[in-house]
Amino acid sequence: MPKIAVIVPAYNEEVSLPAVVKDILQLAATEKRDITVVVVNDCSTDGTARVMNSLDCIQLHLPVNLGIGGAVQTGFIYALEQGFDFAVQMDGDGQHPASALPLLLKEQQDKGWDVVIGSRFIKKEGFQSSAMRRVGINYFRKLNKLLLGIDLSDSTSGLRLLNRKALALAAVYYPDEYPEPESIVYFARNKLRIGEVAVTMEQRQGGISSIGRMDSIYYMIKVSLAILFTFIRTQNKSKT
Secondary structure: OOOEEEEEOOOOOOHHHHHHHHHHHHHHHHHHHHEEEEEEEEEOOOHHHHHHHHOEEEEOOOOOOHHHHHHHHHHHHHHHHHHOOOOEEOOOOOOEEEHHHHHHHHHHHHHHHOOEEEOOOOOOOOOOHHHHHHHHHHHHHHHHHHHHHOOOOOOOOOOOOHHHHHHHHHHHOOOOOHHHHHHHHHHHOOOOOEEEEOOOEEEOOOOOOOOOOOHHHHHHHHHHHHHHHHHHHHHHHHHH
């Protein structure tokens, strides 16, 4: 039976975090899977740390706020060092249903992918994000297709599974501020196999999005530059 670490980055998620962890553990018991929940507290300023003490999870507390990328990478490094076979990144705000875990695992087993992304846009069911966000998501879809030749409908999704090969790469480097689109370029240029599976997502159950409306243009410019830099930086690797 594979050992699975579910990495939950948490910044001010005291409201939604208990239900997220509870749902994951209930699924683990129902499906009889070896799942460990690893919550990474990214120096929250609310009661997240206090709430974590009452939850059945591994607690990793960062002394300073590293942002989503640093928090997720911390969890990936832990999963790699502790010998987990897979790590699944799942948001702490309740958007990602625990029921998606078996879908990610089955797709990995059937297709042999190194990275499996949960996409809300394949079946277009559930919460589809805001119109502004969808414009950005479609833009990154086209950019990654142009650069990599792979078509991923939801490259900004924070619901994804990594095997040990992908974990080894993520432990060495993982983008910091807005990691999801750039990490796809990093993984693809290191010859990892990436695929998607349809999932139904919910609206966030608590907390505040890290990308406000006024930040959207900054986000697209910054991530575009990061993607291009990563693409150029890994050019020699992709040819070997």
